[in-house]
Amino acid sequence: xxxAVTMLTGAQLxxxxxxxxxxxxxxxxxxxxxIAAALSDLRRHEQRAAVRTSVLTLVAVVRDPEIVDVTIDxxxxxxxxxxxxxxxxxVADTDEDPGIDAIVSVHALRDQKPTVCFEDVVLRVRGxxxxxLDSLIEPFTLPDLPVAVWLPNRLPxxxxxxxxxADRLVVDTRAIGDRPDSLVQVARLLRRLPVTDLSxxxxxxxxxxxxxxxxxxxMRPFLDHVTRVEVAGHFGPRHxxxxxLKATLGLTRxxxxxxxxxxxxxxxSAEHDGRVGRFSVARPAAExxxxxxxxxxxxxxxxxxxxxxxxxxxxxxxxxxxxxxxDPVYRRALRGAVELMP
Amino acid sequence: xxxxxxxxxxxxxxxxPPAVLVVFGASGDLTSRKLMPAVERLALRRxxxxxxxxxxxxxxxxxxxxxxxRMRVAVEKLGGGGDEAGPVWAAFTGGFRYVAGDYAxxxxxxxxxxxxxxxxxxxxxxxxxxxxxATPPATFPVIVSGLAxxxxxxxxxEGAFVRVVIEKPYGHDRPSARDLDAxxxxxxxxxxxxxxxxxLGKETVQNVLALRFANTIFEPIWNRRYVDHVQITVxxxxxxxxxxxxxxxxxxxxDIVQNHVMQVLALTLMEPPATFDADGIRDEKVKALxxxxxxxxxxxxLHVVRAQYTAGWVxxxxxxxxxxxxxxxxxxxxxxxxxxxxxxDNWRWAGVPFYVRTGxxxxxxxxxxxMEFHRPPxxxxxxxxxxGLAPNALVLRIQPDEGITLRxxxxxxxxxxQVRSVSMDFFYGAAFLEETPxxxxxxxxxxxxxxxxxFIRSDEVEQAWQIVDPILNAWGDESAPLAxxxxxxxxxxxxxxxLARDGRQWRKP
Numbered sequence: 001x002x003x004a005v006t007m008l009t010g011a012q013l014x015x016x017x018x019x020x021x022x023x024x025x026x027x028x029x030x031x032x033x034x035i036a037a038a039l040s041d042l043r044r045h046e047q048r049a050a051v052r053t054s055v056l057t058l059v060a061v062v063r064d065p066e067i068v069d070v071t072i073d074x075x076x077x078x079x080x081x082x083x084x085x086x087x088x089x090x091v092a093d094t095d096e097d098p099g100i101d102a103i104v105s106v107h108a109l110r111d112q113k114p115t116v117c118f119e120d121v122v123l124r125v126r127g128x129x130x131x132x133l134d135s136l137i138e139p140f141t142l143p144d145l146p147v148a149v150w151l152p153n154r155l156p157x158x159x160x161x162x163x164x165x166a167d168r169l170v171v172d173t174r175a176i177g178d179r180p181d182s183l184v185q186v187a188r189l190l191r192r193l194p195v196t197d198l199s200x201x202x203x204x205x206x207x208x209x210x211x212x213x214x215x216x217x218x219m220r221p222f223l224d225h226v227t228r229v230e231v232a233g234h235f236g237p238r239h240x241x242x243x244x245l246k247a248t249l250g251l252t253r254x255x256x257x258x259x260x261x262x263x264x265x266x267x268x269s270a271e272h273d274g275r276v277g278r279f280s281v282a283r284p285a286a287e288x289x290x291x292x293x294x295x296x297x298x299x300x301x302x303x304x305x306x307x308x309x310x311x312x313x314x315x316x317x318x319x320x321x322x323x324x325x326x327d328p329v330y331r332r333a334l335r336g337a338v339e340l341m342p
Numbered sequence: 343x344x345x346x347x348x349x350x351x352x353x354x355x356x357x358x359p360p361a362v363l364v365v366f367g368a369s370g371d372l373t374s375r376k377l378m379p380a381v382e383r384l385a386l387r388r389x390x391x392x393x394x395x396x397x398x399x400x401x402x403x404x405x406x407x408x409x410x411x412r413m414r415v416a417v418e419k420l421g422g423g424g425d426e427a428g429p430v431w432a433a434f435t436g437g438f439r440y441v442a443g444d445y446a447x448x449x450x451x452x453x454x455x456x457x458x459x460x461x462x463x464x465x466x467x468x469x470x471x472x473x474x475x476a477t478p479p480a481t482f483p484v485i486v487s488g489l490a491x492x493x494x495x496x497x498x499x500e501g502a503f504v505r506v507v508i509e510k511p512y513g514h515d516r517p518s519a520r521d522l523d524a525x526x527x528x529x530x531x532x533x534x535x536x537x538x539x540x541x542l543g544k545e546t547v548q549n550v551l552a553l554r555f556a557n558t559i560f561e562p563i564w565n566r567r568y569v570d571h572v573q574i575t576v577x578x579x580x581x582x583x584x585x586x587x588x589x590x591x592x593x594x595x596x597d598i599v600q601n602h603v604m605q606v607l608a609l610t611l612m613e614p615p616a617t618f619d620a621d622g623i624r625d626e627k628v629k630a631l632x633x634x635x636x637x638x639x640x641x642x643x644l645h646v647v648r649a650q651y652t653a654g655w656v657x658x659x660x661x662x663x664x665x666x667x668x669x670x671x672x673x674x675x676x677x678x679x680x681x682x683x684x685x686x687d688n689w690r691w692a693g694v695p696f697y698v699r700t701g702x703x704x705x706x707x708x709x710x711x712x713m714e715f716h717r718p719p720x721x722x723x724x725x726x727x728x729x730g731l732a733p734n735a736l737v738l739r740i741q742p743d744e745g746i747t748l749r750x751x752x753x754x755x756x757x758x759x760q761v762r763s764v765s766m767d768f769f770y771g772a773a774f775l776e777e778t779p780x781x782x783x784x785x786x787x788x789x790x791x792x793x794x795x796x797f798i799r800s801d802e803v804e805q806a807w808q809i810v811d812p813i814l815n816a817w818g819d820e821s822a823p824l825a826x827x828x829x830x831x832x833x834x835x836x837x838x839x840x841l842a843r844d845g846r847q848w849r850k851p
Binding site: 306 | 350
């Protein structure tokens with residue numbers, strides 16, 4: 001089998017090591033047993049893939065043909081950070097001839113010692129099997145490892161059998177779009193299983209910078225007398241940030257103002273000891289930096305500039321999968337966001 | 343009002359409070375190579391708050407801007423800086439100041455006090471100070487006393503913190519360590535003192551605790567009933583380099599055994615702590631070190647080997663002998679290698695030998711703890727069927743290729759019944775590809791947030807010297823033998839004999 005070397009953008013994730021596809025197999029109208037045998041065969045004949053060090057099985061489910069390629073690229077990049085088995089289920093939303101077409105690939109990070117191998121299985125699912133995706137996932141899950149199910153731009157319905165398969169659900173409230181009920185739906189899902197929202201992961205720099213502004217005895221007391229909070233950004237992130245501040249600081253709806261904007265910004269006005277403090281964390285348009293600043297009347301005034309890391313598709317997914325388990329802060333932010341919905 | 347910042351819990355990582363890091367020895371090598379790169383990485387990870395400030399103190403005359411530029415160059419030289427860091431660093435160093443002066447001069451501390459007050463007003467650092475002594479050990483007492491005499495050792499305002507980080511070596515023997523402690527404690531309470539050993543900041547050293555206390559399968563066999571002996575190796579392929587004159591005064595026993603080896607030994611020996619906090623862990627480490635059998639002069643002659651490297655080849659390159667290194671006495675009696683056999687007098691480890699070795703110019707750089715288990719009490723095979731079977735072993739590799747190897751017996755495929763040892767390797771690098779913090783980065787942040795877990799407490803230093811001091815005293819005798827080994831070998835024949843007498847041999851890591 002010829003060795004194909006592909007320099008993916010995921011090399012950024014892996015310290016510059018390119019990803020090598022060390023073997024692949026594909027077949028149309030195949031069975032799960034054939035696919036599993038092909039996968040096993042690929043690993044058996046590839047010495048570098050002899051030792052497995054995996055941390056999870058990741059399942060991406062795509063119904064929108066326009067995002068299939070980007071989804072496959074994203075999960076392949078991710079292998080460089082979370083050695084895993086990845087299953088991409090591409091679901092045809094038509095009543096084509098029933099069947100499964102499969103592409104199985106084993107990849108290695110070049111120049112990585114010891115060799116890190118990971119594999120992905122892309123299944124195009126046609127016909128009635130698309131309503132029983134759980135039956136396609138189970139044969140490919142790695143034993144004893146968590147199964148994370150990623151839905152790039154939608155939420156599952158309450159009766160979706162995928163939910164029974166998943167140990168963790170990964171969604172993106174921004175990608176779902178401006179749907180007022182989506183946050184409520186995510187809150188319902190959270191009662192059933194841990195949910196990671198990529199929108200919440202992406203605003204982590206704003207959250208940590210804002211928290212940093214209130215560290216120390218000089219600034220901390222201002223949090224007890226917040227008079228106004230303004231959060232701007234897209235649907236999803238702006239609601240989660242506003243909800244987080246509302247719930248964490250015990251604010252009322254009247255304190256919190258939300259508005260649509262291209263980039264995220266948070267501005268807090270607060271009082272302490274007769275002085276007014278203005279705290280801001282904002283990304284200016286067209287620049288990949290965040291400015292954070294503090295202005296206290298008759299007190300310290302300083303600002304900092306932070307450069308945002310380069311963006312690539314799997315960054316937030318990789319960050320999301322780093323922490324497995326419930327995130328009580330996200331839970332609280334979501335509750336606050338739901339309370340702020342009209 | 344609670345003092346905790348409610349917004350910080352969403353951040354996940356520890357974030358330092360606004361504070362001033364005061365670096366004594368700001369023009370020195372440690373500041374450029376370790377401290378500033380660590381500060382830069384913490385800043386890039388957004389773990390330092392906006393008001394965080396740095397004051398460099400050294401004898402060299404320098405303006406604030408020169409200090410900022412010097413630190414920028416130092417960081418860039420080590421691969422930092424660049425597009426991502428540029429704007430952050432430029433904004434960040436707005437809080438950098440420099441104080442030039444002699445550590446023995448009261449004027450230096452007067453100037454320092456005035457700069458610290460100014461930073462409190464301008465940057466909201468709230469009186470929080472972390473003094474870092476990145477200076478030669480001889481200056482520790484002078485600086486600590488200077489801080490105390492100027493009242494800079496105590497928080498100026500309620501709720502603020504003042505801490506001091508002291509680099510190793512902490513004393514050159516037990517009495518000098520006690521003397522230094524007396525001076526430090528005259529100005530600072532133990533809770534303010536952070537004695538640093540960067541080994542403890544390494545992920546994999548901390549992982550010894552995770553392996554032992556987060557799993558149920560290892561701890562039950564972590565005792566004399568199952569373990570035949572333990573080998574701890576801290577090997578370096580490098581020689582003394584430009585540290586010849588320092589090394590002449592230190593030697594391998596003081597430079598490596600008294601601190602790094604004793605810390606790894608303590609983590610291996612210790613009982614499970616009741617709580618995973620600073621005192622919970624350090625209490626157990628002290629108890630473990632107290633249980634190590636202190637050697638008599640006669641026992642030192644029998645159970646400790648000291649040696650010095652001669653010329654040889656390491657990694658395909660010719661290496662000079664120790665006595666030919668720059669700054670080294672041509673008749674030097676300083677040891678560059680130590681091997682020792684230690685026993686531990688407690689219920690868990692009684693009778694289990696701990697063989698420890700460390701040396702320079704060994705074939706490769708490796709640190710590991712290898713635990714070899716007893717052979718099975720009875721093998722139901724013919725002797726010829728198990729010729730390739732070695733005892734089970736569990737190896738914790740601390741550096742490089744951090745991971746765990748488990749050696750066990752398996753049947754060789756085929757018609758015959760042959761049993762052979764196989765190794766199952768686990769590499770952290772293959773399971774977790776996340777960027778791990780450098781040791782100094784981790785420890786600096788811990789000191790800023792007030793977590794002393796990975797710093798060495800006064801009584802730990804005392805106990806480590808308690809074990810090492812008798813060896814130093816025995817070696818003080820001019821007749822103490824000094825073995826020789828070729829650079830690039832695994833040590834002298836005398837070290838092999840140390841294990842051979844017990845019917846064992848050193849591993850080749």
